[in-house]
Amino acid sequence: MRERVALVTGAASGIGAALVRELAGRGWTTAGLDLTPAEDAHHSVGVDVADPAQVSASIKRIEREMGPVEAALCAAGHYAIVPVSDIAWSEWQRMLHVHLGGVVNVCRAVAPGMVERGEGAIVAVTSELAIGGGTAEAHYTAAKGAVIGFVRSLAAELAPAGVRVNAVAPGPTDTPLLPANSPWRRPSYLQTLPAGRLTAPEEVALAAAYLVEDATFCVGEILSPNAGAVL
Template sequence: MTMPPAGRRVAIVTGAASGIGAAAAAELESRGWAVAGFDLRPSSHCSFDLSLDMSDSESVSNAVSQVEQELGPVGAAVSAAGYYEMLPVSEITLDKWRRMLAVHVGGFVNLSRAVLPGMIMAGTGSIVAITSELAIGGGSNDAHYAAAKGTLLGLVRSLAAEFAPQGVRVNSVAPGPTDTPLLAPDSPWRAPEYLASLPLGRLTSPDEVALCIAFLLDEGTFCVGETLNPNAGAVI
């Protein structure tokens, strides 16, 4: 691996193989960032690609160290890895609760713990968590997903308050239903009657979410503990 040109900024994007993570990686690369993609599957959008499970704290720590060695200090981290599952609460087993929390909450915590020391040492850095409009508005048959995404909102605000004085900004993006493979063709979020209920009348696109992420990293240097809501008006 060749080191990026001197002065090129380094970002980590989790879930970079598809959907919002892939769109974020591509957008950041287009803006001159050297992007390291973390995912269970290979990504074609990144300068550097590592396969790992974000719920495994040791694997995440080792991967971040490898990025720092190969690309340089990490200036930004985007936690987009995750999955979506609709189930009545009566069908959410303990294992399903644990896995949902381990991937979404554990993945964000593991990433943050691994990148924060370097950012604090540098006196600068930005972390963005991808949460969901369901964290704000809730949803029928979405209890474990909404709980995991809602927990992220509290974590983001707490980390923002703790680390802003040390130069590290922590924010989140809470998309509404987004046109990615996570939403099956027969998903109720794709139903014409649901789309008609949205002020914009359509799903959010991954590229639109990526623009919000890039804004928080590049232009939104005044944002600390904030949540942007690209949700086509689903929650106003």
């Protein structure tokens, strides 16, 4: 049996690293794309996902050395709390280039092969903020909202060819992306959540793995493992 290859961006830490571990535990061979080494991945490539040329070249190399990418999971990103009037134009651009651009660049690289083979799964990591909004996070929220629009449009385009495109929209997740002084870690906020706690990255990975392996009926769906932040 040939190896099943899963590509994960943002694989060095947080949700991306959890995705790598979950898929590896299910028998997938994982290729991690990140600016820093992805230690848990079977193969790690240093890539800025906002750069389409880097992404395209890296995925061609991965498929040449490891085999066709059957699942692509896009978790690369960054986060900042900044009032909208203080967000520099360069910060708007970087947020959009990494989150939306990173997903688009990966999809443009893997989709043709998936369509040719008549199968494949793509899962993008967006955010519950893209659904419910947030304060002093307009650039992040806008970028994640754009990912949802792209996922739903691409899902409709690729579904007839047997390629499923979906997303997960986690709430505040217990990763290094949230510093110790983050407002999302304050007891006063956690008490507002039905679950009373942050989402674990492993829980997000479970939702994403479900979309990859089991949810063959899901097309353009947004699963929200968010501890009840958005109901």
